Amino acid sequence: MLHFICGFVVALLAVVPAVGLFLHKKFTKTQKNKNGHLLEELGKLTGELAHEIKNPLSTIKINLELVSEDLKDSASAESGKIGTEKDNRSLTRARRKIAVIQKETDRLEQILDGFLRYVDKTELHLASADINELVSDMIDFYSPQAHSHSITMRQGLHNQPLICKVDTDMLKQVILNLFINAQQAMGKGGELMVRTFPQQKDAVIQINDTGSGITPDKLPHIFNAYYSSRPQGSGLGLASAQKIITAHNGTITVDSEPQKGTSFTIKLPIYA
16 A cells, blocks of 8 residues: 555656646747747646646645555554554545545546647648538437436437538537536436527537526636636636637637526538
């Protein structure tokens, strides 16, 4: 057990300089690019990233200290100073705290992975695709999970092909993220309505839920990086979605009413 803790601490200490080196390289590259807006955005992101990393690391540190105390009690028990029953309780507590450590390190890894995906340049692999077919595939894919959360999925897809030049994998990622957000907003169940239709020169994807909605004060910030209304949210899902849609020369907007639901609207240029 002690060897595990020591190894974990060493690995943890290695993360900090690695993150620092990565951020330094990103800043250097951005400065050479002479793009003031990108530099400002990256500076804001690194500050938020440091804040996000600090929270799970604090939990890790506290639990490491508690595990250390429990292991000392366990060692004393083996020498006959503490009864077997207390020894077992001490080891059980140690295992629970290690589980917390593992959960927090997983969350730390997810934060870093999300950050890396967000700051890296979005390279699209475009191909002609029917938006109706793409959305239908995602509805079929997500329906079992929706059913398991008492969510009824409804669809109203346009009766003619809506051909756009898109990166299908990235667009599916955006749609899946919006489905998951809707599921979390609806909690114990509700309805998820997905529609497609043409509007002037755009193909429109509209995703409506009957969830808790978003309050007016939060609505202007939901596409901001590291902004999340959920305690365990990464704050990069919607920011990444907007980045992907913008890279397609499209737009993503939101309308919401508290206690009634939320509607996301994606517009993509129709390929002539």
